[in-house]
Amino acid sequence: xxxxxxxxxxxxxxxxxxxxxxxxxxxxxxxxxxxxxxxxxxxxxxxxxxxxxxxxxxxxx
Amino acid sequence: xxxxxxxxxxxxxxxxxxxxxxxxxxxxxxxxxxxxxxxxxxxxxxxxxxxxxxxxxxxxxxxxxxxxxxxxxxxxxxxxxxxxxxxxxxxxxxxxxxxxxxxxxxxxxxxxxxxxxxxxxxxxxxxxxxxxxxxxxxxxxxxxxxxxxxxxxxxxxxxxxxxxxxxxxxxxxxxxxxxxxxxxxxxxxxxxxxxxxxxxxxxxxxxxxxxxxxxxxxxxxxxxxxxxxxxxxxxxxxxxxxxxxxxxxxxxxxxxxxxxxxxxxxxxxxxxxxxxxxxxxxxxxxxxxxxxxxxxxxxxxxxxxxxxxxxxxxxxxxxxxxxxxxxxxxxxxxxxxxxxxxxxxxxxxxxxxxxxxxxxxxxxxxxxxxxxxxxxxxxxxxxxxxxxxxxxxxxxxxxxxxxxxxxxxxxxxxxxxxxxxxxxxxxxxxxxxxxxxxxxxxxxxxxxxxxxxxxxxxxxxxxxxxxxxxxxxxxxxxxxxxxxxxxxxxxxxxxxxxxxxxxxxxxxxxxxxxxxxxxxxxxxxxxxxxxxxxxxxxxxxxxxxxxxxxxxxxxxxxxxxxxxxxxxxxxxxxxxxxxxxxxxxxxxxxxxxxxxxxxxxxxxxxxxxxxxxxxxxxxxxxxxxxxxxxxxxxxxxxxxxxxxxxxxxxxxxxxxxxxxxxxxxxxxxxxxxxxxxxxxxxxxxxxxxxxxxxxxxxxxxxxxxxxxxxxxxxxxxxxxxxxxxxxxxxxxxxxxxxxxxxxxxxxxxxxxxxxxxxxxxxxxxxxxxxxxxxxxxxxxxxxxxxxxxxx
Numbered sequence: 001x002x003x004x005x006x007x008x009x010x011x012x013x014x015x016x017x018x019x020x021x022x023x024x025x026x027x028x029x030x031x032x033x034x035x036x037x038x039x040x041x042x043x044x045x046x047x048x049x050x051x052x053x054x055x056x057x058x059x060x061x
Numbered sequence: 062x063x064x065x066x067x068x069x070x071x072x073x074x075x076x077x078x079x080x081x082x083x084x085x086x087x088x089x090x091x092x093x094x095x096x097x098x099x100x101x102x103x104x105x106x107x108x109x110x111x112x113x114x115x116x117x118x119x120x121x122x123x124x125x126x127x128x129x130x131x132x133x134x135x136x137x138x139x140x141x142x143x144x145x146x147x148x149x150x151x152x153x154x155x156x157x158x159x160x161x162x163x164x165x166x167x168x169x170x171x172x173x174x175x176x177x178x179x180x181x182x183x184x185x186x187x188x189x190x191x192x193x194x195x196x197x198x199x200x201x202x203x204x205x206x207x208x209x210x211x212x213x214x215x216x217x218x219x220x221x222x223x224x225x226x227x228x229x230x231x232x233x234x235x236x237x238x239x240x241x242x243x244x245x246x247x248x249x250x251x252x253x254x255x256x257x258x259x260x261x262x263x264x265x266x267x268x269x270x271x272x273x274x275x276x277x278x279x280x281x282x283x284x285x286x287x288x289x290x291x292x293x294x295x296x297x298x299x300x301x302x303x304x305x306x307x308x309x310x311x312x313x314x315x316x317x318x319x320x321x322x323x324x325x326x327x328x329x330x331x332x333x334x335x336x337x338x339x340x341x342x343x344x345x346x347x348x349x350x351x352x353x354x355x356x357x358x359x360x361x362x363x364x365x366x367x368x369x370x371x372x373x374x375x376x377x378x379x380x381x382x383x384x385x386x387x388x389x390x391x392x393x394x395x396x397x398x399x400x401x402x403x404x405x406x407x408x409x410x411x412x413x414x415x416x417x418x419x420x421x422x423x424x425x426x427x428x429x430x431x432x433x434x435x436x437x438x439x440x441x442x443x444x445x446x447x448x449x450x451x452x453x454x455x456x457x458x459x460x461x462x463x464x465x466x467x468x469x470x471x472x473x474x475x476x477x478x479x480x481x482x483x484x485x486x487x488x489x490x491x492x493x494x495x496x497x498x499x500x501x502x503x504x505x506x507x508x509x510x511x512x513x514x515x516x517x518x519x520x521x522x523x524x525x526x527x528x529x530x531x532x533x534x535x536x537x538x539x540x541x542x543x544x545x546x547x548x549x550x551x552x553x554x555x556x557x558x559x560x561x562x563x564x565x566x567x568x569x570x571x572x573x574x575x576x577x578x579x580x581x582x583x584x585x586x587x588x589x590x591x592x593x594x595x596x597x598x599x600x601x602x603x604x605x606x607x608x609x610x611x612x613x614x615x616x617x618x619x620x621x622x623x624x625x626x627x628x629x630x631x632x633x634x635x636x637x638x639x640x641x642x643x644x645x646x647x648x649x650x651x652x653x654x655x656x657x658x659x660x661x662x663x664x665x666x667x668x669x670x671x672x673x674x675x676x677x678x679x680x681x682x683x684x685x686x687x688x689x690x691x692x693x694x695x696x697x698x699x700x701x702x703x704x705x706x707x708x709x710x711x712x713x714x715x716x717x718x719x720x721x722x723x724x725x726x727x728x729x730x731x732x733x734x735x736x737x738x739x740x741x742x743x744x745x746x747x748x749x750x751x752x753x754x755x756x757x758x759x760x761x762x763x764x765x766x767x768x769x770x771x772x773x774x775x776x777x778x779x780x781x782x783x784x785x786x787x788x789x790x791x792x793x794x795x796x797x798x799x800x801x802x803x804x805x806x807x808x809x810x811x812x813x814x815x816x817x818x819x820x821x822x823x824x825x826x827x828x829x830x831x832x833x834x835x836x837x838x839x840x841x842x843x844x845x846x847x848x849x850x851x852x
Contacts, residue, residue, distance in 0.1 A: 004261060008268070012241075019237045026229050036180040039157045040164065 069095050070207075071112030090116045094206050098162075101169055106162045113158035115207035123391070124204075124212075126364020126376040127197035136196070136212070136363075138186070144174070145191045149210035151203070154183040163208060170194055170202055185210075214361040214379055232342055235280040235335040238272040239328075245269050246328045250823050266318040269327040277311050281334050283341075299478035299521050302485060306516025307334065313509040326513060329825045333518050336833045340525035344532075344545050361397055361448075365390075368441065379448055386444045396433045398444050399451045402426065405440035409433035472549055473797055474524045478517065485515045492816040503818040510820040514811035519804030519832040523797050526837050530844040531793045539776035540786055547772045550756045551790040553737045557685060558728065558750070560742035561695035564760050566672035567777070573606055577658075577666015584660050587635050590615055591628040599656055600626070600637075603668055625656075635660050672701055677781030679708050684784045686710040690736070694719045694727060696746050725749035741783075742769070785850055792847040799843070800836050807832035 025031070066073060067087035079086045082099065086092040094114055098104050106113065126132055139146035153159065160178045163185045167173045172194035177186045185208075189199060203210055245265045248258055281304075288304035291297065307330065314325030366389040367377045374389060379397050382388070387403070390396055396409070407423035411433045420436060423429060429442060431451035489511040496504040528545030535542060542548065559565050580588065590613045592604040617629035625638010636643045636659045643659045654670040685691060692714040693705065699717040706715070719727070728738050728750055740747065740754035743761065748769035751757030759771040760780060775783070811828050814820045 002261075004257075008264075011244075012268075015237065015241055019233070022233050022237075023230065026226055026233065031226065031229055033179045033181055036160060036178055039160050039180065040178075042157075043161050043164070 066112060067091050068107065069112065069114040070116055071114075072116075088116060090118075090207075093117070097169070097206060103162060103165060103168055106158050109161055110156040110158040113156050115153045115209075117205055117207045118209060123394075124197050124200050125366060125374075126362070126378070127195070127200060129364060129376045129378065132364055132376070132378050133196050143190060143192070144188060145196070146186065146188045147196065147199075148184050148186045149200075149203070149212070150182075150184050151208050151210050152183060153208055154178065154180065154185070159208070162206065166202075169206070170199075173199070212363055214363055228338065228342055228345065231280040231283070232335070232338045235276050235331060235338050238276045238280075239331040239335040242269045242272050242327050242331045245272075246324060246822070246826070249324045250826070262324070263318075263321075266324055266327075269325065270315060270318060273311065273314070273327045273330055276331050276334050277307060280338060281307050284337070296475070297479040297482045298475045299517060302478065302482045302515070302517050303337065303521060306512055309509050309512040310516070313513065324822050326822050326825050328822065329513070329829045332826070332830055333516060333833075336518060336830070337521055340522045340529075340837075344525035344529040362395060365394075365397055382444055382447055384444055384447060388442050388444060389439060390435045390442060391439050392435065392437070394435055396429055396431055396435060396442070397451075398431050398448055399446045400429050400431075400442040400444050402429055403441045403443055406437050407435060407440050408437040410436055472524065472546055473794065474520065477520065477801060481517060481520065485511065488515075488812065488816070495816075496818065500818075507816060507818050510815035510818070511812060513825060514815045514820060514828065515808055516829075517804070517808075518829060519807060519836045520801060522833055522836050523800035523804065523840060527793050527797050527800070527840040527844055530841055531789065531848070534844065534848045535786065535789075538782070539779045540782075541774045543772045547756060548790045548793055550737075550772070551739070551787055552794045554689065554739040554756060554787060556690040556692065556731060556736040557739045557741065558692045558694055558724075558754070560724075560740075560747050560750075561693055561701070562672070562697050563743035564741055564747075565678055565693070565780075566674055567762075572671040572673045573603065574669050574671065575666060576669065577664075580658075580660075580665060583633065584635070584665070586613055587628070587630050587633055587660070588637065588658065590630065591618065591626055591635055591637060599654070599670065602670070603656060633661060636662075671704065674708065675777070675780050679710075681781050681783055682709045682713065686712060690714075692716065692727075694724050694750070696720065696724075721746045721749050725753050728753045739787075741775075789847055789850065793844060796840055796843045796847070800840055803839060804832055804836055807835075 066085070068084035069086055069091035072087045079089060079092055081092050081095065084095070086095065091114060094117060095104075098106055134140065137145050137147050151163070154163070160180060163178050164176055166176045166187065170189075170193075172192075173187055173189045175188045178184070179186070187199060194202075200210055200212075245268055248265065249262060284300045284304045284307065287298065287300040291301055310326050310330040310333070314327050314330065317323045317325040361379060364376045364378055365382065367375050367382075368387040368389055369375050382398055388398075388400065402423050402425050404425065407427070407429060408420050409423060409429060410420045411430070421433075428445070431446075431448070489508055492511055493504050493508040496507050525545070528548050531548055532542055532545055585607065589604065589607045592600045592607070613630050615628045615630050617627075617634075619627050621627065621638070621642065625636060625642040627637075628635050637656060640655070640657050643657045643664065644662075645657055645664060655667045656670075657667045658665045682691060691710070691712070693709075693716065695701075695715075695717050696719055697717060702715060702717065705713075716727070724740075724747065728740060732738055732753075732755070738754040739756045739758065740750045741758045741760055742748075742751055743759060747757075747759075751759060751769060751771045756773065757771040758773045758775050759769055760775050760777055762777045775786075807828065811820075811825075811832075814824055
């Protein structure tokens with residue numbers, strides 16, 4: 001039994017796993033909107049630190 | 062330093078005197094929004110972007126139609142007892158603050174369980190509990206924070222939209238196969254004849270075959286379909302040689318590996334399709350927040366208030382309006398059907414339909430046409446015709462709107478592909494017959510090699526990449542094209558037709574001139590104080606240009622609708638308004654809008670309102686006059702004729718009082734004489750002309766508000782660059798022609814290998830990607846260079 005069969009099997013299954021991941025990502029709509037998520041990602045901190053943010057704001061004035 | 066601008070919306074707030082929380086606001090509306098946000102701990106909104114807000118508009122009664130369950134059902138995306146989902150289009154979405162506030166809607170109302178913004182489309186998808194929050198209240202909530210959704214008849218008739226993602230899937234399949242095939246075919250490129258390679262090469266080849274099958278069957282599908290359609294209608298489009306190449310590549314490679322004659326061309330095959338799809342993807346740049354297909358439906362409201370027999374108000378859907386119904390049209394509402402005015406003062410703005418900028422006053426008993434906008438309070442009307450039969454909607458049944466422009470037009474690539482396909486086929490036949498006579502064993506090899514190497518990948522890529530790039534650069538410069546073929550059409554234009562109102566004039570400003578005796582200080586103060594009390598648009602614009610500062614309180618003030626204003630202060634009286642109102646014998650020849658003034662019954666003079674033309678207008682026309690026939694088609698009267706002849710080059714044709722149908726016919730007539738017409742317009746009145754012309758450009762002060770169906774939308778501020786846009790389109794065509802030359806050189810090199818029977822898989826694998834990539838690089842660099850002109 002040659003090792004090349006094992007290597008090929010590994011290479012193909014890794015490739016197929018990534019391909020399936022890609023199909024699932026497209027199907028779930030990840031490629032429909034390529035802009036908003038990039039902005040949304042930055043807001044997650046803001047929601048938690050709301051109170052702090054407000055005090056900074058008043059200092060600025 | 063004192064704040065001079067509104068903290069919420071950024072407008073000038075110097076004179077408003079509204080303060081709250083140490084911040085200035087331009088109006089109470091903005092202040093209220095700030096209050097809502099600060100109570101709910103959402104002031105973060107103002108940190109992300111400075112002054113991001115919009116002033117909330119008065120929407121009293123406007124959304125009453127959302128009480129009608131039937132209408133609501135049509136708008137909802139998902140409906141259940143406990144949960145409803147709706148996607149709303151909100152034109153104001155413009156920055157990260159907007160995303161933030163809209164996605165935190167549940168802080169303002171706990172009934173909203175989630176809200177998701179799609180920035181590119183300017184939509185928000187809201188999930189909420191209907192028991193606690195009705196759709197009407199949701200819309201009211203959004204409006205109260207300055208994010209008023211736009212709901213039109215269009216939302217009503219369109220079903221759930223299907224998202225087409227097939228190109229991404231195909232690209233994924235082709236890319237996946239391309240990478241893996243490259244990796245598997247690499248060992249054989251070096252043909253070293255090693256023991257292990259000889260032993261396993263069959264396995265490798267069959268794996269490559271397996272990867273290529275989905276590429277040919279699925280990813281390349283579009284090319285076969287298009288080639289078949291082309292052949293059926295007897296057109297040799299570019300997809301014919303591509304489909305032929307793909308089939309030959311696949312069959313020849315399969316035969317090669319079955320009979321052990323070589324490793325096949327699977328690498329070139331998958332690469333070719335991957336690059337072609339990439340080109341398609343690149344060209345597919347669309348502006349999802351703009352719509353180029355609008356008809357009257359996107360202007361019309363969904364619901365309207367009907368007054369039933371027992372005098373109660375009921376919201377009904379526009380399509381349910383029947384002849385004889387009594388309707389209530391509120392201030393600023395659109396009249397959806399042809400009708401007769403029964404009660405109230407109608408002042409109707411028909412600029413949408415006719416292009417006429419002046420409003421029309423109507424008395425009870427007069428006929429009103431659909432498409433007008435009521436401006437003076439509420440009116441009651443009796444319906445004469447249903448929506449489909451009204452004047453404006455009738456315009457839309459003209460055949461122009463059913464014609465698909467793209468079908469009647471063969472593009473540059475397809476024009477060249479005809480001679481290309483014929484010459485390739487003859488080269489293949491000549492070379493094959495030559496080899497049949499000399500060495501018949503090589504004949505089939507040569508025949509397939511020619512078709513493989515000549516597969517016009519580079520030619521097919523030249524146009525998508527050039528146009529895609531130009532499209533993107535135009536988009537950055539606020540000139541939004543519907544698709545790439547518009548660029549090609551634009552390059553062929555020889556006649557340019559402009560609409561007047563709103564196209565070469567701005568809607569924002571008017572130029573006002575005074576003729577007559579000089580007014581003294583006292584009179585000017587009185588004039589200004591009087592105008593202050595009036596809401597008529599002419600009064601407002603006159604008020605804003607007068608210099609007097611003191612405001613006196615008036616002893617007597619009366620506004621005569623449609624005539625003018627009368628006022629008294631101490632022993633001075635003043636009359637402002639139309640000529641008969643101030644007691645002047647009307648000279649009928651004046652066509653411009655004027656406001657006449659008398660003080661103490663002495664005629665003083667008149668203010669005349671002129672259209673204000675866009676900056677750079679005469680410069681643009683002088684640049685354009687060398688190469689194009691210029692025409693102005695106006696729906697307005699000839700009042701501006703003298704002004705225009707002074708401003709524009711002498712050969713410009715000026716035509717006034719053109720109805721929408723006249724404009725359409727005018728263009729049709731000139732097209733039949735061989736003219737390629739570019740129409741530039743703005744309103745619904747130009748819609749027919751825009752559809753009939755070869756290229757229709759809608760000009761817009763704000764690209765988010767609605768423009769009629771067209772091929773391109775141009776931001777008004779870039780109007781003066783029109784000449785540059787056209788000349789860049791011409792350069793784009795030149796670039797494509799040069800890329801064709803370049804790819805022909807590659808083809809000659811490839812063919813010299815093919816006809817001599819020396820084409821090996823490795824040469825194909827090098828030559829094909831090399832030609833494709835160099836074409837992509839060349840077109841990208843060249844278009845960017847050309848676009849430097851646009852500074």
